[in-house]
Each structure stands twice: as C-alpha cells, then as structure tokens.
Amino acid sequence: MPSLQNSRARFSSQIMHGVCTACAVVIIATLILITGYLLIIGLHSLNWRFFFNLPQDNPPGMRNSIEGTIILVALAAAGGIPIGMLAGIYLSEYEANSVLAAPVRFVADVLAGVPSIVVGILGYELMVVPMGTYSGWAGAAALAFIMIPLVARTTEEMLRLVPGSYREASIALGATKAGTIMRVVIPSATGSLVTGAMLAIARVAGETAPLLFTAVGSARLVHDPGRPFPSLTLRIYELSNEPSPESRSQAWSGILVLIALIFAVNLSVRYFTRRRK
Amino acid sequence: MNPAAAEIDAKMIGRGRSAYGEPALYLAATGSALMILLMLAALLSVLFAAAVPSIRRFGGEFLVSTEWRPNPLPVLKLNSHGKPIRDARTGMKVVDHNEPPKFGALASISGTVQTSAIALVLAVPLSLGAALYLVRIARPLLVPPISFLIEFLAAIPSIAYGLWGMFVLGPWMGGPARWERIFGMIPVPAGIESRLGAVCRHVPGLQWVVERRIDGKLVHIPTTGRDVLTAGLILGIMVVPIITAIARDILRNVPLAQIEGTIALGATWWQSCYEMLKFSRSGLFGAVILGLARAAGETMAVLMVMGSTPTLTASPLNAGATMASTLAGEFPEAATNDLYRGALMELALILLLMSLAFNIVARYLVVGNAVRPSAGY
Numbered sequence: 248m249p250s251l252q253n254s255r256a257r258f259s260s261q262i263m264h265g266v267c268t269a270c271a272v273v274i275i276a277t278l279i280l281i282t283g284y285l286l287i288i289g290l291h292s293l294n295w296r297f298f299f300n301l302p303q304d305n306p307p308g309m310r311n312s313i314e315g316t317i318i319l320v321a322l323a324a325a326g327g328i329p330i331g332m333l334a335g336i337y338l339s340e341y342e343a344n345s346v347l348a349a350p351v352r353f354v355a356d357v358l359a360g361v362p363s364i365v366v367g368i369l370g371y372e373l374m375v376v377p378m379g380t381y382s383g384w385a386g387a388a389a390l391a392f393i394m395i396p397l398v399a400r401t402t403e404e405m406l407r408l409v410p411g412s413y414r415e416a417s418i419a420l421g422a423t424k425a426g427t428i429m430r431v432v433i434p435s436a437t438g439s440l441v442t443g444a445m446l447a448i449a450r451v452a453g454e455t456a457p458l459l460f461t462a463v464g465s466a467r468l469v470h471d472p473g474r475p476f477p478s479l480t481l482r483i484y485e486l487s488n489e490p491s492p493e494s495r496s497q498a499w500s501g502i503l504v505l506i507a508l509i510f511a512v513n514l515s516v517r518y519f520t521r522r523r524k
Numbered sequence: 525m526n527p528a529a530a531e532i533d534a535k536m537i538g539r540g541r542s543a544y545g546e547p548a549l550y551l552a553a554t555g556s557a558l559m560i561l562l563m564l565a566a567l568l569s570v571l572f573a574a575a576v577p578s579i580r581r582f583g584g585e586f587l588v589s590t591e592w593r594p595n596p597l598p599v600l601k602l603n604s605h606g607k608p609i610r611d612a613r614t615g616m617k618v619v620d621h622n623e624p625p626k627f628g629a630l631a632s633i634s635g636t637v638q639t640s641a642i643a644l645v646l647a648v649p650l651s652l653g654a655a656l657y658l659v660r661i662a663r664p665l666l667v668p669p670i671s672f673l674i675e676f677l678a679a680i681p682s683i684a685y686g687l688w689g690m691f692v693l694g695p696w697m698g699g700p701a702r703w704e705r706i707f708g709m710i711p712v713p714a715g716i717e718s719r720l721g722a723v724c725r726h727v728p729g730l731q732w733v734v735e736r737r738i739d740g741k742l743v744h745i746p747t748t749g750r751d752v753l754t755a756g757l758i759l760g761i762m763v764v765p766i767i768t769a770i771a772r773d774i775l776r777n778v779p780l781a782q783i784e785g786t787i788a789l790g791a792t793w794w795q796s797c798y799e800m801l802k803f804s805r806s807g808l809f810g811a812v813i814l815g816l817a818r819a820a821g822e823t824m825a826v827l828m829v830m831g832s833t834p835t836l837t838a839s840p841l842n843a844g845a846t847m848a849s850t851l852a853g854e855f856p857e858a859a860t861n862d863l864y865r866g867a868l869m870e871l872a873l874i875l876l877l878m879s880l881a882f883n884i885v886a887r888y889l890v891v892g893n894a895v896r897p898s899a900g901y
Contacts, residue, residue, distance in 0.1 A: 270653025453681025
C-alpha cells in the first residue's frame with residue numbers, strides 16, 4: 248500500500264508533468280500568435296508593387312530598401328566570410344596548441360555576444376567619422392564585424408569533424424599542409440561550412456542596431472556604398488515612428504519580406520544539411 | 525566510402541605544392557586569427573578613447589548618479605523667502621546661473637536591470653519547462669517540428685519583435701480593461717496594466733507600483749503600455765527560444781544511466797526530472813546567463829516598445845531606458861558635443877564590459893573548461 252508521502256510525490260509529479268507540457272504549449276501559442284499577426288497584417292498590404300516601387304512612389308514600395316539590404320549583406324559576407332573561415336582554419340588546422348589559439352577562440356566566443364548597438368557605434372567611430380559621411384561601407388563593415396566571430400567558430404567546429412585520417416592520408420601521399428587543407432579538409436566539410444556561412448548571413452540580415460549610425464538609411468535608390476545606404480530594417484524602424492496607418496502597414500509588409508528572406512536562407516541551410524546525409 | 529576521400533589522389537594533391545601557396549595560406553589564416561583579437565582591442569580602445577571626456581569629468585560618480593541631463597539647467601534667482609524673483613520689466617523669472625550638463629548611468633543601468641529581471645522571471649521557468657517537455661515528454665514525432673518552431677522564433681529579427689511589441693503587445697497591455705478577441709476568435713483579457721494597477725492600489729506596500737511623486741505630490745501613473753513592464757515582457761519572449769534551445773541540448777546530454785538510476789530507485793517522473801535539472805545545473809545556469817546577455821544587450825525591441833527616457837523609476841509602469849536604448853535613442857543628438865558623446869561612449873563601454881562578463885561566465889558554464897583535442901597531424 249503506498250504511503251502518504253509516496254502518493255503526494257506522485258501527485259506533484261503529475262502536476263509538474265502538466266506544468267511542463269503547459270510551458271511548451273504557451274511558447275508554441277506565443278509563436279503562432281506572433282507569426283500569425285506578422286503574416287495576416289503583413290500580407291494585407293503586400294502586393295507586387297511593394298517590391299518594385301520606391302518610397303516616394305504611389306503606392307509606396309521598398310525596392311531600394313530590399314536591394315540595399317541585399318547589397319549590404321553581400322558586401323559584409325564578401326569581407327566577413329573569408330576572414331572568418333581563415334580564422335577558423337587557423338584554429339582547427341594550424342593551431343597545434345599555439346599560444347595564439349586559445350585567446351583567439353576565447354575572444355571569438357566573447358565577441359559573438361557583444362550587443363550589436365556597440366558594434367554600430369564602433370563603426371561610426373572608425374568609419375563614419377574618418378570618411379566624413381554615413382555610408383554603405385560603414386554599414387557593411389559593422390555587419391562583417393558581427394559575422395567574423397560567428398563564421399570562425401562554426402568553421403572551426405566543422406573542420407574538427409573531418410577525420411584526422413584524411414589529413415594523414417593526404418600528407419602521406421606527399422601533399423603540403425596548404426594542399427591538404429584546400430583540397431582535402433575543406434572539400435569534405437563544404438556542406439557544413441556553407442551552413443555556417445548561411446546562418447551568419449541570416450543573422451546579420453535582420454540586424455538594425457549596427458546600421459543606425461553607419462548606413463543610416465535612405466529613401467532613394469542608392470547603389471553606391473560610399474553614400475548613406477538604405478536597408479529594410481532601417482526603413483521599417485523609420486516607418487514605425489511615423490503616425491499614418493499607411494506607414495504602419497508598410498512596416499508590417501517590410502517585416503514580412505525580411506522574415507521571408509531570413510526564412511528562405513534558413514530553409515536552404517536545412518536543404519544543404521539534409522542532402523549531405 | 526566518402527567521395528571526398530576517394531578524390532585524394534597524388535596528382536591532385538601535388539597541385540597544392542606551389543611555391544607561394546603554403547606560406548600564403550598560413551599567413552592569411554594567422555592574419556585572420558589576429559584580426560579577431562584586434563577586433564576586441566579596437567572595441568575596447570575606441571570606446572575608451574571616446575569616453576575619456578566623460579570619465580575625466582564625472583569619474584566614479586558616473587556609475588552612481590541618476591541624473592541624465594544633456595542640456596544646461598537654468599537655476600532661478602530666489603529672494604529671501606525662497607520664491608523666484610521676477611524681472612520688473614518683463615515679468616520673467618530671473619535666471620541666476622546655468623548648471624552645466626550632467627550625466628550619470630544609474631538610471632539606464634537600473635532600466636537594464638529591471639527589464640532583464642522581468643524577462644528572466646518570465647522566460648526561465650517557461651524555457652526550462654519546455655526543455656523538459658522536449659526531452660522527457662514529447663513524442664519523438666513531435667520533437668523536430670517543435671524544435672524547428674523554437675529555432676525559428678530565435679531567428680526572427682529583433683525589429684520584428686519591436687514592431688509587434690509596439691503595435692500589438694503595448695496597446696494590449698496598456699489599453700482599457702476589457703475582453704478582446706485574437707484574430708477575431710479567441711477571447712483574451714486586455715488591459716493587463718490597469719488590472720494590475722487596480723490590484724496594487726488595494727494591496728498595502730504596493731502603492732509605489734501605481735503612484736509616483738512629482739514635485740512632492742502623489743500622482744497616478746497612467747497605463748500607457750509603453751513602459752518597463754512591456755519592454756521586459758517582449759525581452760522575455762525574445763529570450764525564451766534561446767534558453768529553451770540551449771537547455772534542451774544540455775538536458776539531452778544528461779547520461780541515460782543517471783535517469784535510469786533515479787527511476788530504478790523508485791523516483792517519480794518529477795523527482796527524476798529534478799535530479800536531471802540538478803545534475804546539469806551549471807550548464808542550465810549558463811543558458812540563463814546567455815539569455816540574460818541577450819536581454820541586457822537588446823536595443824531595437826526596447827527602443828521601439830518604451831523609447832529612451834533615462835530617469836530612475838521604481839514602478840514597472842513608468843517608461844524608462846536601458847543602456848542600449850539610451851545609446852540608440854540619443855547618439856544622433858550627441859555627435860557634435862564631446863561631453864555628451866563621451867557619456868554615451870562610457871555607457872557603451874559599461875554595456876560592452878557587462879556583456880563580456882556575462883559571456884565569459886556562460887562560456888565556462890555551458891562549454892566547460894574542457895581542452896579540445898587538436899585536429900591531429
């Protein structure tokens with residue numbers, strides 16, 4: 248016969264079982280609520296003109312901001328991904344317990360958690376002040392600053408998963424270390440390296456704070472990164488401060504487009520990782 | 525056999541043996557690794573250099589002063605009765621002198637602490653519960669879609685949360701107390717803040733939540749929805765997926781023998797879960813710290829939900845500012861004023877050091893201090 252204490256424990260166990268399930272339900276309900284709002288309100292004012300019109304056109308669109316975000320992220324990726332990957336290669340392939348590796352790994356971890364607004368301010372001090380103008384270059388540099396530690400750490404993790412026997416085989420066949428890295432180690436980790444890079448891209452595509460004082464935003468169609476540069480996130484922020492309902496619905500549509508972009512990147516990452524198996 | 529391994533043949537590899545390839549890759553890799561060190565050095569040195577005017581002027585007082593006054597404060601000339609003297613001709617009050625601008629970080633720091641605390645109080649139990657659900661309750665078929673949803677929630681940019689908080693959550697919190705329908709279907713109680721206020725008004729000792737003192741008079745705080753409470757809530761929603769995902773991975777790594785052992789000893793489901801939580805407590809604490817670091821450094825969502833008014837407030841129904849939102853909100857105005865900019869830079873430096881500290885602590889707790897094996901040559 249179960250003692251009183253035993254039945255009490257069993258009762259509280261059932262309660263906690265229910266509580267844990269409720270926690271999951273609450274979180275999923277919140278997610279559905281938020282995405283539901285974004286979808287319903289965003290789709291409401293979304294039409295094809297949104298992608299091809301400029302803010303001053305009628306009806307207004309976000310063509311310049313969408314292009315701006317794509318250019319900014321592409322510039323950031325062009326700078327940040329090679330540097331990040333090379334640093335990851337250093338950590339995984341050249342490290343050999345050197346004095347440099349431990350602090351680099353540590354700093355990369357810590358940099359990945361720096362608030363993005365601080366990165367934006369650094370971009371202002373290092374790029375905008377010397378250049379004398381807000382510019383797309385400064386914005387892209389700030390985004391690259393965020394990408395580098397992320398890419399470096401994922402690259403290191405992914406390269407470490409490549410079996411050491413591959414490297415030994417390559418060296419035994421007379422390859423140099425650089426040859427081994429470029430033709431054996433990296434090709435066998437391509438899929439996961441692409442994943443890491445794409446996730447870093449998805450992460451910076453949604454950043455606003457680092458661009459506030461670097462790219463600043465623009466209502467015109469700008470392709471020259473030497474000038475103040477438009478971005479989807481900056482435009483959404485700007486619109487959210489305007490009182491008219493039209494601006495507000497534009498902002499919702501912008502968010503929807505932004506999330507769709509990020510979602511597309513994430514989905515293609517899933518595709519990449521799945522195909523490898 | 526892995527196709528990449530099959531591709532290793534002597535001819536291909538021989539091509540890597542150019543005179544310049546070897547040192548070039550090494551130098552590029554080392555340079556990039558050094559670049560990462562340089563980035564942190566640049567952050568610290570640039571912010572410190574720009575903060576010097578403020579550090580010189582205010583010193584340690586910056587950390588304990590609540591005053592944030594970018595403009596000079598006119599001090600009126602008073603007569604012997606303590607009343608302001610008026611100019612005989614114009615009838616205007618006579619200004620005795622101007623107090624110079626003054627900056628203190630305490631209001632922003634306390635705003636960061638308040639919003640992060642609200643966020644954690646909300647997010648930690650929910651996340652741990654959901655992580656336990658994923659590891660111990662959910663059917664195997666349900667785990668991937670739920671995990672995907674949670675990771676999707678983590679990938680939504682902060683400006684989306686900001687917009688949602690500004691136009692949906694804020695009005696819902698601060699509006700009149702009544703029932704509202706979500707998507708025209710599910711009824712939910714709206715006007716949380718006025719309901720909360722109604723409760724606090726009648727509970728002795730909680731008056732400070734609904735009243736504030738302005739010029740010595742007690743005034744009811746209007747419920748606007750654009751305040752510390754809403755900002756904390758939105759931060760809580762934002763950190764839930766982060767803590768959940770990390771906690772899930774940590775709980776999954778609890779050795780099966782540990783769980784089997786507790787069950788074999790006759791533990792109930794919850795007692796065995798509790799042992800799991802206890803077993804991985806340092807990792808879970810690290811997950812919470814990572815969530816805290818995210819909440820404390822978040823800019824856009826806070827800026828959009830409550831703006832940036834760096835005043836010290838006790839009540840969560842007041843608008844305030846966090847360090848990050850003060851930076852984002854005021855930096856454009858400060859560009860030409862060295863002292864103002866210096867104060868903001870010092871604030872940024874404090875924010876940076878705080879996030880570094882959080883991340884260092886979390887890194888040791890989550891990753892552990894384990895030495896990783898090198899790639900093996």
